[in-house]
Amino acid sequence: MRKFIKLIIATILTLTHVSGIAQPGVHDLKFDSLAARWDEGIPLGNGTLGALIWQKQNHLRFSLDRADLWDERPMKGLHRKEFSYQWVHEQVVQKTNYEQVQKYFDEPYDNEPAPSKIPGAGLEFDTKAWGKVKSVHLSINNALCEVKWINGTILKTYVKATTPVGWFRFENVPLDFVPQIVPPLYQAPPTKGEVNSLVGDDLSKLGYKQGTVKRQENSITYEQQGWGGFEYEVNVRWKRTGNSVEGVWCISSQKADKKVNPLASVLTEQALQHTFKDDFSSHQSWWRKFWSKSAIHVPDSILEKQWYLEQYKFGSAARADAPPISLQAVWTADNGRIPPWKGDYHHDLNTQLSYWPSYSSNHLEEGMGYLNHLDANKANYKRYTKMYFNEPGLAVPGVTTLDGTEMGGWIQYSLSPTVSSWLGQHYYLQWRYSMDRQFLKNRAYPWIKDAATFLEHLTITGKDGKRQLPMSSSPEINDNSLSAWFPQNTNYDLSLMKFTFRAAAELATELGQNAEAAHWRKISAEFGDFALTANNELKFAPTMAYNQSHRHFSHAMSIYPLGLIKWEDGPMSQKIIKNTIHQLDSIGPAYWCGYSYAWLGSMKARAKDGAGAANALGIFAKAFCSVNSFHLNGDQTKSGLSKFTYRPFTLEGNFAFASGLQEMLLQSYAGFIEVFPAVTDSWKDISFKTLRAEGAFLVSAKKLGGQVDEVKIMSENGGSTKFKLPFKTFIVRSKKGVRVVSNKAGYLKLAFKTKGEITIKNGTRSTT
Numbered sequence: 228m229r230k231f232i233k234l235i236i237a238t239i240l241t242l243t244h245v246s247g248i249a250q251p252g253v254h255d256l257k258f259d260s261l262a263a264r265w266d267e268g269i270p271l272g273n274g275t276l277g278a279l280i281w282q283k284q285n286h287l288r289f290s291l292d293r294a295d296l297w298d299e300r301p302m303k304g305l306h307r308k309e310f311s312y313q314w315v316h317e318q319v320v321q322k323t324n325y326e327q328v329q330k331y332f333d334e335p336y337d338n339e340p341a342p343s344k345i346p347g348a349g350l351e352f353d354t355k356a357w358g359k360v361k362s363v364h365l366s367i368n369n370a371l372c373e374v375k376w377i378n379g380t381i382l383k384t385y386v387k388a389t390t391p392v393g394w395f396r397f398e399n400v401p402l403d404f405v406p407q408i409v410p411p412l413y414q415a416p417p418t419k420g421e422v423n424s425l426v427g428d429d430l431s432k433l434g435y436k437q438g439t440v441k442r443q444e445n446s447i448t449y450e451q452q453g454w455g456g457f458e459y460e461v462n463v464r465w466k467r468t469g470n471s472v473e474g475v476w477c478i479s480s481q482k483a484d485k486k487v488n489p490l491a492s493v494l495t496e497q498a499l500q501h502t503f504k505d506d507f508s509s510h511q512s513w514w515r516k517f518w519s520k521s522a523i524h525v526p527d528s529i530l531e532k533q534w535y536l537e538q539y540k541f542g543s544a545a546r547a548d549a550p551p552i553s554l555q556a557v558w559t560a561d562n563g564r565i566p567p568w569k570g571d572y573h574h575d576l577n578t579q580l581s582y583w584p585s586y587s588s589n590h591l592e593e594g595m596g597y598l599n600h601l602d603a604n605k606a607n608y609k610r611y612t613k614m615y616f617n618e619p620g621l622a623v624p625g626v627t628t629l630d631g632t633e634m635g636g637w638i639q640y641s642l643s644p645t646v647s648s649w650l651g652q653h654y655y656l657q658w659r660y661s662m663d664r665q666f667l668k669n670r671a672y673p674w675i676k677d678a679a680t681f682l683e684h685l686t687i688t689g690k691d692g693k694r695q696l697p698m699s700s701s702p703e704i705n706d707n708s709l710s711a712w713f714p715q716n717t718n719y720d721l722s723l724m725k726f727t728f729r730a731a732a733e734l735a736t737e738l739g740q741n742a743e744a745a746h747w748r749k750i751s752a753e754f755g756d757f758a759l760t761a762n763n764e765l766k767f768a769p770t771m772a773y774n775q776s777h778r779h780f781s782h783a784m785s786i787y788p789l790g791l792i793k794w795e796d797g798p799m800s801q802k803i804i805k806n807t808i809h810q811l812d813s814i815g816p817a818y819w820c821g822y823s824y825a826w827l828g829s830m831k832a833r834a835k836d837g838a839g840a841a842n843a844l845g846i847f848a849k850a851f852c853s854v855n856s857f858h859l860n861g862d863q864t865k866s867g868l869s870k871f872t873y874r875p876f877t878l879e880g881n882f883a884f885a886s887g888l889q890e891m892l893l894q895s896y897a898g899f900i901e902v903f904p905a906v907t908d909s910w911k912d913i914s915f916k917t918l919r920a921e922g923a924f925l926v927s928a929k930k931l932g933g934q935v936d937e938v939k940i941m942s943e944n945g946g947s948t949k950f951k952l953p954f955k956t957f958i959v960r961s962k963k964g965v966r967v968v969s970n971k972a973g974y975l976k977l978a979f980k981t982k983g984e985i986t987i988k989n990g991t992r993s994t995t
Contacts, residue, residue, distance in 0.1 A: 254535035254539075255365055256363075259362060260359070261280070261287065262281040265290050268281035268288075271384070271385060271393070272543035273389070274294065276291075277543070277544070278384075278393055279561065283351070285353065287354045288561075289393070290347075291461060292346060294550040294553070296346070297343070298341040298344075298433055299455070299457070299632070300342055302634050303339050310615060315698075325709040332641075333638065342628045344559055344571060345411070345430070345559070346411050346561055347411075349561065350407070350409070351409050352404070352407070354376070357376040358377040361375040362374070371383060379399045380399045381397070383398075388509075388510045388517075394474070394475055394498075395476075396472070397471060399471075402467075410451065410461075411430050412437075412563055425568070427560065428565045432565070447463050448460060460492065462476065462479075464498075475498040477491035479491040479494065521916060523892060523916075523918075526909075526910050526912060529845060530888060533844075536856040537584065541885070542593065544558075546596050548599070551596045552582070553578070554566070555567075556878055574624070574646045576879060577879040580825075582597050587895075587918050591660060594653075597653060604627075608621055622681050623646045623650055624646065637703065637711075640700065643700060643702070644681070647677070647681065648724065651675045651678045652788065652789065655675065660923060662943070667737065672734040672740075676731055682728075696724075699716045699768065700720070701718070701720070703777075703778075703779055704777060715758075717781070718781075718782045718785065719767075721758075722785040726789045726791060728747050729751055731743075757792075763799075763806050764810045765783050773811070773814065778822070780830070783811075786804055786807065786808075786833060792804060801834075808830055808834055808839075811830075816868055819871075820851070820869065821847050821859065824880075825886075828890075829883065829890045832887060832894070837910070841910075844884055857878075859875065859876055860880070861873040861875075891905045892918060893915065895920035899950065900924060900940065903930055911932055923944045924979075925940070925942075926941075936989050938986070939986045940985055942981065942982065943982070946979060947968070952973050955990075955991060957989060959985060960986040975987075
């Protein structure tokens with residue numbers, strides 16, 4: 228009887244945790260003082276606008292940002308007559324004068340201040356007379372930040388989820404209380420010290436004239452001219468009611484040839500016709516819908532809280548109609564400098580990892596911002612493909628501006644020929660998780676087909692009769708030296724090319740394009756096997772084993788994220804996966820970043836190593852994140868978890884963490900749905916709600932007392948799937964619009980109608 232009562236209590240607690248809404252207080256950020264650094268501030272955002280709430284000296288500061296604030300001048304010196312793959316190939320093959328390649332195509336990125344993301348402005352409030360801060364609270368369930376001072380002053384602020392404005396409300400403030408806009412110092416004297424792409428150059432190097440600030444009775448407007456006719460406006464407007472002040476801020480941007488955005492001053496005037504409370508209602512409604520998409524509960528409170536904070540940041544930084552997540556998204560560095568790595572779009576890892584969690588967390592709509600951006604810039608990518616490679620099809624630069632223009636840098640990666648292939652996986656995943664046939668026909672297959680066409684024309688037949696690139700590389704192995712180029716396909720490039728042609732064949736078949744599918748299958752068969760050591764460990768390249776600690780697991784792309792080597796394929800694949808991961812662990816994390824641990828968590832989950840996955844993710848959360856949950860790249864504990872102990876903020880590690888935890892709870896990449904495929908035995912009570920599986924299936928499951936208790940599967944679009952039974956006996960508790968086709972070898976084959984659903988219970992547990 229006592230066991231039965233405990234089971235009921237555990238069930239109630241699990242269902243409470245997985246209600247679909249982030250639990251108030253449980254996963255929130257709470258502090259007893261405001262941060263004194265911008266990268267520890269409270270983050271707010273809606274994909275277009277962002278703010279960081281912190282304290283700068285005696286002032287409360289909102290660091291204001293907008294995703295499309297960009298200096299998009301051409302990279303000086305990059306587009307010279309030598310800007311061609313053929314010319315670089317000649318330098319590499321001849322092994323002469325490689326310094327000239329670096330001078331032409333790498334040095335401009337380090338030496339030139341732009342193109343670059345640029346900051347918005349600071350919004351400040353003089354708080355020195357208010358005394359100490361009593362509490363700071365970010366409620367992630369409704370994206371509201373509340374700050375209280377000991378004198379009774381209260382701030383409530385949010386960035387509205389559905390329109391590009393930010394709101395603030397102060398209670399108990401004096402009559403002379405007014406906001407101030409503090410522009411970035413575009414005309415400040417240069418600072419002393421080393422300048423590189425990591426620390427960022429001075430904003431003054433951009434050469435802007437300092438913008439103007441115009442003050443009216445209840446409004447302040449800052450106007451700033453950028454490069455080439457680009458301009459942006461920051462406006463704050465407020466009104467007083469009794470001892471309270473409510474206000475709205477906004478940033479608008481305009482290109483010289485494309486003045487389509489409403490001015491910030493117009494939007495704030497419209498917004499202030501409402502009240503803080505009125506707009507908060509629709510804001511809260513958006514977040515309620517966002518949180519209803521999925522939820523999890525795991526017994527590790529650190530991992531669970533970090534996951535909810537990653538979901539919160541994803542909801543704050545991603546929208547279908549906004550620019551995609553860049554290195555810092557809507558939280559550009561507020562330190563008087565150009566942001567680290569120019570805040571640009573790094574397609575050799577950073578953007579890809581940022582969207583890993585969108586699929587199984589059931590946030591496909593927010594994930595579409597990435598693909599909308601890529602499609603919008605497709606013509607520009609094709610210009611680059613023809614200009615640099617002189618080939619048909621589609622290549623994408625590895626480092627780009629907002630409009631997709633190449634920026635240079637280490638060209639093994641910034642001008643890599645397989646970037647469009649890795650981006651193509653996101654088109655593939657969007658199709659597999661949504662089963663949207665219009666998306667498949669009009670966007671996914673055309674992208675992958677163009678990437679395959681390019682690689683078909685660029686690759687050559689080697690002496691072994693296998694198809695290969697004229698020269699290959701592996702991010703970012705051997706850095707930017709001549710030895711970073713390999714005469715045979717690296718496992719990184721080979722993985723991406725194999726994936727592209729297999730995906731092209733699969734999608735062409737799905738669309739009934741049988742001749743094209745046969746063509747892609749033929750080319751796919753012309754690639755060789757992955758380079759392995761005698762111990763069946765994946766190598767960087769045939770001539771180079773994994774012999775150094777490195778942050779980018781580029782040699783293991785075939786394991787994760789591409790899934791070309793699957794645990795489910797049998798003993799040989801399992802040996803490769805286990806030995807490759809063991810080698811990573813053995814050589815160690817000396818030169819890993821935070822995202823390396825997050826990536827490792829996903830790999831270990833694919834290897835069904837729950838304890839290993841949880842450990843890697845735990846290290847990420849505890850050692851590589853700021854107090855506000857931002858990924859700071861280096862080991863902040865300085866305890867030997869990495870020799871990198873610096874703190875540049877980028878987001879990809881955060882979102883890769885979320886993906887890793889989701890991989891522990893649900894996998895569907897191998898052709899069937901598997902719940903709790905990689906959880907440690909010590910996790911007895913676990914649950915998740917409406918995580919998404921390939922095939923457009925929404926899955927909920929709970930595990931009680933170490934046994935899977937119940938699984939529910941719902942089909943959005945109908946279709947068949949296989950479900951790996953997690954218990955020896957089962958009963959179908961309920962079903963609607965679904966048929967059990969077969970029950971063989973521990974798998975159910977299920978055929979669903981649209982919106983069909985089935986709930987399956989543990990038969991053993993149900994009878995006790």
